[in-house]
Amino acid sequence: MKKALITGITGQDGAYLAEFLLKKDYEVHGIIRRASMFNTQRIDHLYRDPHDPNARLFLHYGDLSDGTGLRRILEAVQPDEIYNLGAQSHVKVSFDQPEYTADVVGTGTLRLFEAVRDHLKNSNSDIRLYQAGSSEMFGSAAPPQLETTAFEPRSPYAISKVAGYWFARNYREAYDMFIANGILFNHESPLRGETFVTRKITRAVGRIKLGLQDKLFLGNLDAKRDWGFAGDYVEVMWKMLQHSEPDDFVVATGEAHSVREFLEAAFIHVGLDFEKYVEIDQRYFRPTEVDHLLGNPSKAAEKLSWKPKVSFQGLVAMMVDHDMEQAEREKLLVDAGHKVGQEGVANG
Incomplete structure (x- = not known):
């Protein structure tokens, strides 16, 4: 049975990837950060008590800021594949916490590669690594963007991801390590952070439809993104590590839509006009904007036989339907006289 180690397993991508690999009969290990509150909601349905002889999902406390801890986890797990998904992944927050973002996203990737390099040297084992890149690395580069497009990052997050990409390329070439770079364009789901x-x-669509919220405050509605479904994209992460040789791949749908188009589709899905409820708030604009990201996934289609299954309209409908159900549960509690706090509201 193959073993996979996932950093960032409690995030959107980590949860979908863990489920995908378990269905492939992997033993899955995830690195989680210690927190005062439970943060495993996305993977709770996959988890079994480690005393269960059929358990195949195991969690380990660790952090990309702690190289010694990473080495200990590698020694304990002895993985065949590593998926580096851990990050401070919010672009706007990276302007508020640039040093932390660079340490975890950029230097954290280096720590992981160094830990794996030492492990390979001492154990004579074979490990394949997936390094999560981001379309934000392209920044202001003209669309469409593909593997040969020069990076023009426009945020501390994007710059840190570029560093991780080049660490991967360098370690691949210098030490003959199997490291694949996946440059994933925006991928969303009902598990996306709020x-x-x-x-x-x-x-907001679900809460406004049911009278639980009056307004939605947003920033730049004209930014265009190539939006796909996260559940589709974890499959291609796996495919990269099954490929005969490590390479770099753009993962995208090949079509772009503006935030305004996403808004319109979401509100229309429940019979509302978004212009009656949406207001612009300057605090949600980035210091340096990225206007248009559109990926060319032809290399992944040709070499990995991969293409996305969920359309833009299908993605919007999936997310709205999920959040309508969540709003309905919330309204039941409110109607019964309970005060319901909106999760993450303090974070905007």
């Missing part, structure tokens, strides 16, 4: 614009929109 401070990300797509989920912020679909949560």
Whole structure:
């Protein structure tokens, strides 16, 4: 049975990837950060008590800021594949916490590669690594963007991801390590964090439809993104590590839509006009904007036989339907006289 180690397993991508790999009969290990509150909601349905002889999902406390801890986890797990998904992944927050973002996203990747390099040297084992890149690395580069497009990052997050990409390339070439770079364009789902614009929109749609919220405050509605479904994209992460040789791949749908288009589709899905409820707030604009990201996934289609299954309209409908159900549960509690706090509201 193959073993996979996932950093960032409690995030959107980590949860979908863990489920995907378990269905492939992997033993899955995830690195989680210690927190005062439970943060495993996305993977709780996959978890079994480690005393269960059929358990195949195991969690380990660790952090990309702690190289010694990473080495200990590698020694304990002895993985065949590593998926580095851990990050401070919110672009706007990276302007508020640039040093922390660079340490975890950029230097954290280096710590992981160094830990793996030492492990390979001492154990004579074979490990394949997936390094999560981001379309934000392209920044202001003209669309469409593909593997040969020069990076023009426009945020501390994007710059840190570029560093991780080049660490991967360097370690691949210098030490003959199998490291694949996946440059994933925006990928969303009902598991997306509620401070990300797509989920912020679909949560608001459900609450506004049921009278639980009056307004939705957003920033730049004209930014265009190539939006796909996260559940589709974890499959291609796996495919990269099954490929005969490590390479770099753009993962995208090949079509772009503006935030305004996403808004319109989401509100229309429940029979509302978004212009009656949405207001612009300057605090949600980035210091340096990225106007248009559109990926060319032809290399992944040709070499990995991969293409996305969920359309833009299907993605919007999936997320709105999920958040309508969540709003309905919330309204039941409110109607029964309970006060319900909106999760993450303090984070905007």
